[in-house]
């Protein structure tokens with residue numbers, strides 16, 4: 515398999531393992547060795563990783579590659595460009611508003627939701643793989659995903675906009691690819707679908723963050739979506755953090771059976787997953803556009 519399961523004791527206590535308890539927030543944070551943070555936690559999280567890297571670094575440690583990079587001076591939790599993020603969000607808002615009808619918008623959101631559930635799982639499988647930590651372009655994302663395994667609480671402590679900023683490169687890449695493929699901003703309907711794809715990427719970040727939140731911090735709205743199975747459940751995501759060989763989808767989690775079966779029994783090669791990730795990154799959203807718009811037209815023609 516791509517990623518070997520880890521022993522229970524080899525990593526610092528996973529804070530996520532305590533989110534099922536109705537216990538205090540303090541315990542949740544204490545288990546990660548961190549004090550409670552109300553504001554920008556990036557410096558403290560990086561300081562924690564540096565301390566850990568010097569304390570437990572050893573070639574025998576399963577997180578050796580991550581700690582080695584930290585010791586070499588690589589920064590795990592980066593400050594991403596907020597102006598760029600807000601530019602993407604504004605672009606997405608404009609795109610969604612260019613929908614010809616509410617029905618088209620609802621269909622665009624639903625179809626990109628389904629697609630992003632699958633894409634999030636494929637991306638997660640690839641970026642959880644330590645074998646790809648030296649692959650140019652994948653090095654920093656893999657480094658960050660593996661660091662998240664060491665310190666799951668980071669996603670609850672950093673601000674939501676910082677978590678969204680982690681997508682700056684890949685969202686920019688996907689937008690640029692779609693601009694090259696079919697000048698997506700010219701056609702309102704195409705722009706709406708691509709924008710919906712971008713919105714679903716940020717919903718995925720929201721879902722993952724909520725899955726790590728102490729129960730008392732999950733908003734009633736998010737909990738209702740979790741209970742409805744539209745956002746990944748803390749229970750399923752906790753299972754991911756125990757063995758790292760299941761629970762890859764971080765948007766809704768409802769593809770768990772399909773993805774885990776493929777991962778364990780159908781697609782054993784890590785390079786096939788890598789190729790699938792590359793193909794989906796380049797052509798995935800374009801594929802949704804090509805399928806959804808004709809399907810919508812056919813539906814409208816049928817309904818008239």
Ligand SMILES: [Zn+2]
Pocket residue numbers: 638642659663754758
């Ligand atoms: Zn993971």
Ligand SMILES: [Zn+2]
Pocket residue numbers: 662666722726751755
């Ligand atoms: Zn997680």
